[in-house]
Amino acid sequence: MHIPFLDLKNQPPELRNDIRSAVDQVLADCNFILGKPVADFESAFAAYCDCKYGIGVASGLDALKLILRAMEIGPGDEVITVSHTFIATALAISSVGAAPVLVEVDPATFTMNPQAFEAAITVRTKAVMPVHLYGQTVAMEPILAIARRHGLKVIEDACQAHGACCNGRKAGSAGDAAAFSFYPGKNLGAYGDGGAVTTSDTVLADRIRTLRNYGSAKKYYHDELGENSRLDTLQAAVLGVKLNGLDQGNAARRAAAALYTEQLRGAGDIITPAVRPGSEHVFHLYVVQTGRRDALQKYLLEQGVECLIHYPVPVHLQKAYASKGWKAGAFPLTEQLAGRILSLPIFPGITGEQIEYVCNAIRAFYRN
Numbered sequence: 001m002h003i004p005f006l007d008l009k010n011q012p013p014e015l016r017n018d019i020r021s022a023v024d025q026v027l028a029d030c031n032f033i034l035g036k037p038v039a040d041f042e043s044a045f046a047a048y049c050d051c052k053y054g055i056g057v058a059s060g061l062d063a064l065k066l067i068l069r070a071m072e073i074g075p076g077d078e079v080i081t082v083s084h085t086f087i088a089t090a091l092a093i094s095s096v097g098a099a100p101v102l103v104e105v106d107p108a109t110f111t112m113n114p115q116a117f118e119a120a121i122t123v124r125t126k127a128v129m130p131v132h133l134y135g136q137t138v139a140m141e142p143i144l145a146i147a148r149r150h151g152l153k154v155i156e157d158a159c160q161a162h163g164a165c166c167n168g169r170k171a172g173s174a175g176d177a178a179a180f181s182f183y184p185g186k187n188l189g190a191y192g193d194g195g196a197v198t199t200s201d202t203v204l205a206d207r208i209r210t211l212r213n214y215g216s217a218k219k220y221y222h223d224e225l226g227e228n229s230r231l232d233t234l235q236a237a238v239l240g241v242k243l244n245g246l247d248q249g250n251a252a253r254r255a256a257a258a259l260y261t262e263q264l265r266g267a268g269d270i271i272t273p274a275v276r277p278g279s280e281h282v283f284h285l286y287v288v289q290t291g292r293r294d295a296l297q298k299y300l301l302e303q304g305v306e307c308l309i310h311y312p313v314p315v316h317l318q319k320a321y322a323s324k325g326w327k328a329g330a331f332p333l334t335e336q337l338a339g340r341i342l343s344l345p346i347f348p349g350i351t352g353e354q355i356e357y358v359c360n361a362i363r364a365f366y367r368n
């Protein structure tokens with residue numbers, strides 16, 4: 001058997017036909033930039049996330065960057081985030097000239113440790129950027145309470161958590177603003193790059209809408225130095241259809257995760273992902289921990305099972321950040337995780353038979 005890490009070809013046929021009609025409509029109208037399909041998707045996505053506003057942008061990275069710019073965070077400012085994340089989280093902070101300040105995660109849930117966040121606050125701190133990593137939201141209450149006490153903005157990196165919930169609160173609705181990515185492999189994926197900001201702050205929403213479109217609210221009148229970071233209209237049309245299947249896809253991922261967790265009980269030294277009480281995990285990734293990670297990954301590949309590591313090198317040890325002088329040993333929990341984590345295949349169409357095959361292969365590995 002060959003089990004891909006992710007199978008994007010496995011889409012419900014009804015969805016495929018609806019996407020084709022939505023794309024055909026854009027081709028017929030030739031409204032390739034902004035227009036109704038983008039506005040329609042923005043309001044549908046905002047409503048889905050329990051937010052007042054959605055602003056479509058070119059990518060998840062741009063969503064984070066534009067939020068920071070709209071909050072006037074820049075040189076001399078610090079933004080606290082985690083080292084255990086995809087590089088884009090930190091890059092967004094660096095790209096506006098602010099300094100990323102990294103902290104540890106809780107190794108059971110892979111999300112920001114609130115005490116570590118509070119301990120990292122200085123007079124220069126302007127915002128905190130918690131990451132809902134792998135599809136589980138950060139426990140937002142303690143983060144929000146600390147941020148409020150210190151007058152900090154809260155920017156959620158929700159790029160892996162479309163539809164996730166924490167105590168009934170949707171990812172993307174807890175902080176001042178949130179960034180989503182529609183990279184094809186994400187739980188809500190476009191047919192190319194795309195992203196969105198969600199917020200309920202009217203002033204912030206207007207500012208981001210202007211910034212993403214050359215700093216212009218009225219054509220050829222430019223109020224500030226904006227950028228070209230619009231959600232492509234064809235992608236918005238695709239996303240508008242796919243949004244209707246998001247809850248179903250997330251439910252399928254949750255069922256797959258539950259099956260993995262059940263079948264991996266007692267398998268070697270495997271630690272299955274922890275789901276916090278009150279949290280509705282959407283399993284963008286299903287990440288286990290083991291002390292024999294590299295050997296297990298190699299063995300599974302020999303058995304036809306593709307697994308990946310998210311992420312093998314923490315932000316503070318990336319070459320791109322060498323000038324920061326962050327040293328190995330600076331974040332021991334994060335570094336330990338980087339050596340132990342393994343993402344097993346998960347996607348909405350994965351079958352029980354495929355999951356059973358993966359779990360049997362894992363058990364066979366520990367018997368050898």
Ligand SMILES: *Cc1c(COP(=O)(O)O)cnc(C)c1O
Nearest residue numbers: 059060061086088089159181183
């Ligand atoms: C995917 C991702 C991003 C960046 O999104 P792009 O659309 O690829 O720019 C940012 N943060 C996290 C946690 C992500 O997973």
